[in-house]
Amino acid sequence: MYQNGCRGGGRGTKEPLLIDTVIGKVVKRNRRNFSAAWIDYRKAFDSVPHTWLKRVLELYKVDCTVRVSSGNVWGSGVQSFFHLGEQMTDAESRIRIRRGIFQGDCLSPIWFCLFLNPLSTLLEDSRRGFQLRKGGTKVTHLFYMDDFKLFASSRSHLMELLNITCDFSSFIRMELGMDKCAFLHVERERVANSEGIYLSMPINIRTLSEAETYRYLGI
Secondary structure (H helix, E strand, C coil): CCECCCCCCCCCCHHHHHHHHHHHHHHHHHCCCEEEEEECECCCHHHCEHHHHHHHHHHCCCCHHHHHHHHHHHCCCEECCEECCEECCCHHHCEECCECCCCCCCCHHHHHHHHHHHHHHHHHHCCCCEECCCCCCEECEEEECCEEEEEECCHHHHHHHHHHHHHHHHHCCCCECHHHCEEEEEECCEECCCCCEECCCCCEECECCCCCCCCCCCC
């Protein structure tokens, strides 16, 4: 539901942008309290750890042959040093690349979506998020590949979602690009000013002011 990248029958970013627009209109029309955060992973595709990706393929019971062949593709990367055409490292001392998947490869987007899918499960299980109407589904987050947005009905609930995100990211050893992360809290149609959010990790997410905007999925 939450990951719109590589989704069969999907229309690119259209669905998440429509959901985002509807939530904004509900907040404005009904003068609802609302909190949101935009999360960015630093060098997302280049930072994917192969160990966690292999574990995810096991969790989702991907065929063993596919797992082994995929692991061979990821593990084939090594780095040697040359000087004036002469190799400076022997076969035993070459640096093995243990992170990153290939951009432009047809399988890499699917691998990346699977890689982050456990985070979607954790966020959904938190039972936080923003509820459009009473008794309706709560929207906790939206993913489009690595473009990631969190939704909550209060600052404290958003803090819980952010801590889940940070704990998961720390566990899989992915870093957040703090210069592209931001937070917004609305109270009764007005943007509430604050100094930012300080999480359990030594991370501070800046708050958008009333005059600022954030470019989400190109909009």
